[in-house]
Amino acid sequence: MFSRRHFLATAGALTALPAIVTSATPRRAPSDTLVLGLIGCRGMGFGDLSNHLNQPGVVCGALCDVDDAILQQRGAEIEARTGKKPALHRDFRALLDDPDIDAVIIGTPDHWHALMMVLACQAGKDVYVEKPMANSIAELDLMVRAARRYNRVVQVGQQQRSGPHWKEVVDFVQSGQLGAIRQVRVWGHYDYGKGLERIANGAAPAGLDYDLYLGPAADQPYNANRLHNGWRHQWAFGGGLLTDWGVHLLDIVLWAMNIDGPPKSVAAAGGIYAYPERAIETPDTLSVLYEMDGYTISWEHFGGIERGLYDRNYGIAFIGNNGTLVVNRDSWEVVPEIGQGAYLIPPFPRKPGSPNNHGLHAADFIEAIKTRRDPACTVEMGRDAAFYAHLGNIAYRTGSRLVWDAAQNRFADNPIADDYLKPAYRKPWSWPNIG
DSSP: HHHHSSTTTSSSSOOOOOSSOOOOOSOOOTTSSEEEEEEEEEEHHHHHHHHHHTTEEEEEEEEOSHHHHHHHHHHHHHHHHHOOOOEESSSHHHHHHTOOOOEEEEEOOOGGGHHHHHHHTTTTTTEEESSSSOOOOHHHHHHHHHHHTTOOOEEEEEEGGOHHHHHHHHHHHHHHTTTTTTEEEEEEEEEGGGOEEOOOOOOOOOOOHHHHHHHTTTTOOOOOSSGGGGGGGGGGTTOOOHHHHHHHHHHHHHHHOOSSSSSSEEEEEEEEOOOOTEEESSEEEEEEEEOOOSSSSEEEEEEEEOOOOOOEEEEEEEESSEEEEOOOOHHHHHHHHEEEESSOOOOOOEEOSSSSSHHHHHHHHHHHHHHTOSSOOOOOHHHHHHHHHHHHHHHHHHTBOOOETTTTTTTTOOOOHHSSOOOOOOOTTOOOOOO
């Protein structure tokens, strides 16, 4: 994909964080038992760990979370499942310093992904990192450089890359049967996109290291809505529905359409139209238009609404001259166009989706570690999907029609948009030096 060629060497290197081992050599032979550590234990991270523990020869050696209650709960669950209690850490650096850990799963909020992944690579660990791969474009580029510089296997949690029915869809789109594709529509309508009810700031509960939770993000008062179910709607920690669900779906579009570069332009419109009283910074209503060569890609989302196009609350529609292919995780189908009273292509009735994409993705990661091959969703693929999602959010936040300057790795003549490319890390955290 385009990121490997154009963006691999673009992220700047500043002061490195200390106290991380920088060996890039695997600790053990690939045929041995693989010991995993999990950073971020509450939600998707623990689901990822469970899927990996279903694979033969995989054990959990350590858990890490800034919330002691969650950490103790998950530790007890792993002990009940496996008969062995894992090491428990509040600070992820202690987990990375453990020589017995072969690979780590990063299931934290988005603002932590880049720094943790880079430091894990420097510590000689392979990495499964949740999507979106990072919370900014500069961090995405840095992560690609780190994975390749330290020769680590990095799987991004865009598990549809391992799903058989997604491969069928990609093959059908690329077969040309749909005719010339003039638009790809992508949408995600979710109730949780309206955010949580507002609550007052207060004191962090006992057992929660809120300062460590903030990490490199800007200092701000404790509010429960900045954790758990609310962080995705706060710009410091996430990017709303577009970087949550949009990354999954845009990834398939990039794959199916053989997209090998940035869009010609990106524009967006939306706002917090329906729920201004709720604890949300990201838009509850958003439309993004990506201009491509000969077609467009559109994204839309509506927080608080669960009905969507083609009677699916989320999905992709590849709209061609001969017919439209509609797909989500549940199923896919082809709706033919009609010309002169006849179908232009045979109808393709709805076909069920493939189950257990998460499990297949975990199995692929383990096999990639053992064989030292690239996994199903490489850092470049993770970078590209998140890059497109971030472009849409930046277009919305700046009210600009954006054009990407690939040679300079920034926006063309738009310094305001450039300000969103790289976060300023809060001290004592600093941009890692990867050489």
